Amino acid sequence: MKKMTIDQVATAAGVSKSTVSRYLNGNFQKMSDSTRERIQATIRDLNYHPNRQAQTLKTKKTGLIGVVVADMANLYSAKMISGAGKVARVHQYQLLIMDSNNSFEQEHESLRQLQDQSLEGLIIQPMSRKSTDYQEIIGELPTVFVDRVTDSNQWPFVGVDNYEATRHLGSLIAKRGYQRILIISEPIDVSQARFDRVRGVKEIARRNKIQCELLEITESVPPEIRHEIKQKIGTLTQNQEPAVIFASNSRLLMQVMQLINDLQLRIPADIGLCGFDDWHWTALTNPPIASIEQDAVGVGQAAMTTVINQLERPDQVVKDQIIASTLNVRASI
Amino acid sequence: MKKMTIDQVATAAGVSKSTVSRYLNGNFQKMSDSTRERIQATIRDLNYHPNRQAQTLKTKKTGLIGVVVADMANLYSAKMISGAGKVARVHQYQLLIMDSNNSFEQEHESLRQLQDQSLEGLIIQPMSRKSTDYQEIIGELPTVFVDRVTDSNQWPFVGVDNYEATRHLGSLIAKRGYQRILIISEPIDVSQARFDRVRGVKEIARRNKIQCELLEITESVPPEIRHEIKQKIGTLTQNQEPAVIFASNSRLLMQVMQLINDLQLRIPADIGLCGFDDWHWTALTNPPIASIEQDAVGVGQAAMTTVINQLERPDQVVKDQIIASTLNVRASI
DNA sequence: TTGTACGCGTTATCAG
């Protein structure tokens, strides 16, 4: 099964390669049925497939859209890609996926590599909130930022309104009468999304004069940090005032819940618990955990739709899209 | 920021494009330092990036490896890709990802599309166990099958030994003294993995004279099926003999657990529960659920390593790789 | 209705 070229097809079919090319691109308007059928047959017989690179070299259309996610192994990124892929397929685009592995350096490297793949569009879940980090490397490429906003609106954004979502959650916390909140988050300075999640809860806490503390945690919670969190939780529960923990993503929520279980504390009697991200296991714990659910697939679909729109109608104005999130109220709070 | 070509760089640097090409490909051996530096400078100034399509057209090297997964929104697929991506990066390959969406037709379409992207390698989580479904479309392309074996060993396989893993689990079930097993699985005829999971449990059940029943479920459990399962569970618990349910993947496990909760049954007092796939939420429920954990990231890494090995040492014999799985014994059983 | 000839941006083989 060696590579066939359009020339071989042409000679085999007894026509010139222009005719074959016309056939390939669906220009049948002016082509005798006999030659059309002859070409069709030889293409099938020879199992010919046009060379995409050569086509691209002429047409400048790669049909490739880059997707750079923060962490492929995270369900949010995966579902986002899933949504993007569904839309891409119907428009005949293919996805070139890069994983930043939660590292700004790797993201930059990914973008550099994508740069010379002649992508037609880009969807990115950025590691930085500084638009200057992306300006030159993205250039004029139709791009959509997902999940995390940057400090500029030169590119459309698709994602949830973290601030609004956590304000909702904050109100629920206040209504339940909690007096103290411990927010556990990954470093908030690199991601506007993380920042906004904290900000939303803090804002409501301030208004309701609820004590609110932030604990920033890097990566996968090494033993010494586990200890620190445990102590924090211990102090929290010694106090008479009812306290609640808000874990700002699914992974942290899982780990915090494990710690609470280790400490043999009862939820919500001893301490309340709620989180961000909801991949449905939260409904199965005892008690079920209140958390904010985002439609990651929907984000991916909207983002890809926007990119493709830009491609097909370049003049059209693009605007941000806020995808609704849901607060799943459950017994943990 | 228009596209620069090697010609423009050449004239700007006052050399011929051959020299620039040599520079690009690291052939400095015979090049004066002065010209080298001059080229370097102009490339930087002009922000020149070589056109991959043109390079590929000459060299036949795309640097692209295709990955076809069963369902991107499934953590197994996502983690597998994550592992594959890590290895691909260090070898400077990029991933072209396709999502079969659990559909054989979509998988076939994906493969057809990948076919003319001139991939250098392929990793596939197949929808069919018939190797003939892949024979012509894959051809000579270095390929690794992951997660699910086919009926032929012409391609290397990487994944867990489902049969062995579920036999382990079966032994535990027997040891716990259960008299009846209900296996809930997605259709087993399309995937050898599913088939083997059922087979392992059944085999141990037969040996220990435990009653064993299989319930096959398609897709996302519509209401009427939910009802059917509920009834099955009802019958199971009415009997005096201790019964256990084995859900053969994570999604089913989640849904079954929800149903058990709805029925207000106690685990394991009224009914035991265990599953396949373990994304750690299983440790947080009450009680924690016993399940089999597979190292999906490891599978992806091993698969990509195998593909790249084939690329770099084509003569080397390739062989299957079984990635160890872990039975997490927990209180649900 | 079909064929000829050229160019897309790069690498590689020659000479020089």
Add this chain to the structure above:
DNA sequence: CTGATAACGCGTACAA
């Protein structure tokens, strides 16, 4: 050490 020049496989004016 460097520069012409010919491919690579395809699309497309232009010509026939």
